[in-house]
Amino acid sequence: MTPAHSITIESSHALEEQLRFFAFGGAPLPSPDVLKNVQQRLSKRQRLATLLKGNLDFHGEDSGYVSHNLHAFAAKFPPQLARGFIRGLTTHRDVILDPMMGSGTAVLEALLEGRHGIGLDIDPLAVRLCRVKTTPVNVREVQDEGSKVFLRANALLSKRDVIERNLVKRFDKPTKTFIDYWFLPDTQRELMALTLAIQDVLDVSVRDFIELTFSSIIVTKSGGVSRARDLAHSRPHLDRTKVPKNALDQFAARLRKNLKSISQLKNNGPSTTTLTGDARCMPFADGSIDLIVTSPPYANAIDYMRAHKFSLVWLGKSISDLSELRSKYIGSERTRDTQCNAMPKRPELTIRRLAKCDAGRAAVLRKYLSEMRAVLFEMYRVLRADSAAVVVVGKSLMRGIEIQTPCYLADIAAGIGFDVVGIVPRVLDRNKRMMPARFHERASSMIERRMREEYVIGLLKPEDL
Numbered sequence: 001m002t003p004a005h006s007i008t009i010e011s012s013h014a015l016e017e018q019l020r021f022f023a024f025g026g027a028p029l030p031s032p033d034v035l036k037n038v039q040q041r042l043s044k045r046q047r048l049a050t051l052l053k054g055n056l057d058f059h060g061e062d063s064g065y066v067s068h069n070l071h072a073f074a075a076k077f078p079p080q081l082a083r084g085f086i087r088g089l090t091t092h093r094d095v096i097l098d099p100m101m102g103s104g105t106a107v108l109e110a111l112l113e114g115r116h117g118i119g120l121d122i123d124p125l126a127v128r129l130c131r132v133k134t135t136p137v138n139v140r141e142v143q144d145e146g147s148k149v150f151l152r153a154n155a156l157l158s159k160r161d162v163i164e165r166n167l168v169k170r171f172d173k174p175t176k177t178f179i180d181y182w183f184l185p186d187t188q189r190e191l192m193a194l195t196l197a198i199q200d201v202l203d204v205s206v207r208d209f210i211e212l213t214f215s216s217i218i219v220t221k222s223g224g225v226s227r228a229r230d231l232a233h234s235r236p237h238l239d240r241t242k243v244p245k246n247a248l249d250q251f252a253a254r255l256r257k258n259l260k261s262i263s264q265l266k267n268n269g270p271s272t273t274t275l276t277g278d279a280r281c282m283p284f285a286d287g288s289i290d291l292i293v294t295s296p297p298y299a300n301a302i303d304y305m306r307a308h309k310f311s312l313v314w315l316g317k318s319i320s321d322l323s324e325l326r327s328k329y330i331g332s333e334r335t336r337d338t339q340c341n342a343m344p345k346r347p348e349l350t351i352r353r354l355a356k357c358d359a360g361r362a363a364v365l366r367k368y369l370s371e372m373r374a375v376l377f378e379m380y381r382v383l384r385a386d387s388a389a390v391v392v393v394g395k396s397l398m399r400g401i402e403i404q405t406p407c408y409l410a411d412i413a414a415g416i417g418f419d420v421v422g423i424v425p426r427v428l429d430r431n432k433r434m435m436p437a438r439f440h441e442r443a444s445s446m447i448e449r450r451m452r453e454e455y456v457i458g459l460l461k462p463e464d465l
Contacts, residue, residue: 016050023088048421048458051088056426066264067133071216072232073103082106085390094290099279104130106293116270120277125308131274132212146255152197175319190247215311217250231307280374284382292389297331299368331368347408361398386463394454406455421458
């Protein structure tokens with residue numbers, strides 16, 4: 001080995017170490033100029049491979065900074081994960097897309113890093129949340145309007161006939177049945193008083209913020225105003241012993257907390273775009289996106305609507321409309337009228353193995369993978385050449401069979417044309433992103449197993465030939 005060659009190898013290793021340090025070393029970014037120099041000396045593929053070798057666990061780190069903690073949301077990935085790939089793979093004012101944005105973590109991180117973030121989701125609560133957490137507000141104005149909402153709601157509570165009349169006329173029968181099951185009568189009156197008071201807020205951005213705060217006292221990690229527990233994990237269980245907290249008191253406390261969080265949000269350059277839409281058919285031009293960071297639904301794992309409907313019914317959605325919308329989610333169990341094609345070898349073998357013991361589960365898995373193929377095709381279409389997609393997903397279980405979703409998605413992506421740069425595990429933080437995975441064997445009294453890790457898939461759209 002010649003001395004010159006040795007220097008080249010050492011320089012490459014040093015550049016990779018610098019890249020990982022600047023990408024995952026915390027905020028604020030130590031030296032943008034040095035990072036830019038590192039980016040220019042490493043190819044996009046080298047950078048992606050280097051970042052995948054970093055420590056992606058982020059245990060013990062604060063993930064609730066700025067507006068990340070405005071509202072509970074099941075299975076959020078840590079913002080440091082999105083931030084690292086955004087820093088390492090893009091430059092100022094690049095366009096970052098999360099086509100299944102969930103709580104909007106990647107979109108907010110794009111904004112904080114001076115990129116233009118775009119979020120897309122079919123879930124109405126996800127759209128609300130991402131829009132609010134990425135929109136700076138006049139804190140004093142929101143505080144004043146929130147105080148007025150609290151006072152109006154208190155006054156309305158004394159007008160029992162008005163509250164009762166609205167509880168009757170506002171909801172159709174299935175929705176009212178749902179509300180009667182999950183909310184005690186006193187809580188219903190408190191929530192209706194708040195709902196009516198919020199309607200009088202004229203400024204749209206202020207009302208959006210206040211409505212999200214209202215939602216956050218219903219869909220919450222602990223306590224909350226419904227009779228449900230586990231709402232933040234999308235697995236509501238009726239707790240007959242639970243004494244729900246006073247909704248107005250919870251609203252006032254949460255408003256103070258959310259205002260403190262949103263006050264930290266500063267627009268660091270480009271704005272964000274939040275859209276209602278389907279990742280299987282994206283409204284973006286070919287080759288218009290510089291980086292995709294996303295975490296799709298897991299096969300047979302998370303049912304977001306089970307929790308989200310608890311607040312959405314108070315925000316004007318009916319149970320029947322939400323049920324119909326839920327059937328359109330990626331991974332839903334409605335398999336009729338679904339066009340499902342053959343899969344690559346590994347997923348096809350698993351589907352056939354699963355079909356031997358449960359044809360229905362096999363159909364659900366085939367549908368999920370077919371839908372994800374449509375998503376991956378769209379991701380490939382909208383990405384610029386020589387740009388990356390980072391997909392965070394985990395395994396699951398069906399009838400005791402391990403569903404190796406990361407490998408299956410990588411196989412599908414490769415068939416579309418992506419270069420699969422790597423698939424690496426990250427250990428989940430028990431207190432943050434630990435997610436339930438259904439265990440379908442009736443032994444063990446249907447005890448829920450919990451996923452301990454998930455996988456980060458690094459994909460690269462090759463340069464134009």
